[in-house]
Amino acid sequence: MTTISDEVEKVATTTVDAAFRVHSTIGPGLLESAYETCLIYELKKRGLSVESQVMLPIKYDDKIISNIYRIDLLVDNCLIVEVKAVDEIIPVHISQVLTYLKFSNQHLGLIINFKTRLLKDGVKRIIRN
Numbered sequence: 001m002t003t004i005s006d007e008v009e010k011v012a013t014t015t016v017d018a019a020f021r022v023h024s025t026i027g028p029g030l031l032e033s034a035y036e037t038c039l040i041y042e043l044k045k046r047g048l049s050v051e052s053q054v055m056l057p058i059k060y061d062d063k064i065i066s067n068i069y070r071i072d073l074l075v076d077n078c079l080i081v082e083v084k085a086v087d088e089i090i091p092v093h094i095s096q097v098l099t100y101l102k103f104s105n106q107h108l109g110l111i112i113n114f115k116t117r118l119l120k121d122g123v124k125r126i127i128r129n
Contacts, residue, residue: 002107002129011048011076012108016123018042019112023119028085035114036072036083048076058103071100080109089113089124101128 004012022038036052043050056069073081080100084093089111097109106128113122 002127004108004127008078008108011079012110012125014046014048015039015043015075015079015081015110016112018046019114019123020119023114028115028117030085030114032072032083032085032114035085035112039081039083039112040073043073043075050075051077056100056103069100069103071104074104078106078108080104080106082109082111084111084113084122085115086113087115089122094124094126097126098128101126 019039021042022035026034026038040050040052051074052072054071054074055067056071057064057066058068059065071080072083075081080097082093082097082100093111097111101107101109109126111124111126112119116122
């Protein structure tokens with residue numbers, strides 16, 4: 001089983017706190033892009049570095065294939081965040097984040113679904129073993 005470092009856990013906790021702030025301020029019902037933009041702003045206010053829409057190439061045989069995947073947010077170069085505004089998180093969303101973790105060599109990802117009445121019901125931790 002993979003152990004997540006204290007630093008990564010701190011980044012994840014700060015990210016979830018920032019997401020709660022965004023959700024409590026603007027509520028459910030908006031597009032993913034609105035939540036992503038507000039979350040980036042909130043994370044930067046909290047001193048974290050954030051890259052958005054990060055291209056993630058994959059290696060197939062001996063070939064690097066670019067422009068296949070795009071990570072919503074890479075926070076402090078250690079946490080992948082997939083922003084959703086969907087009725088529910090389904091298995092394909094989890095598989096998506098696991099793929100991002102594998103190809104980026106990261107270990108912790110969050111799916112944050114802002115289309116929930118209570119955000120705590122929309123946060124899912126994904127750990128790559």
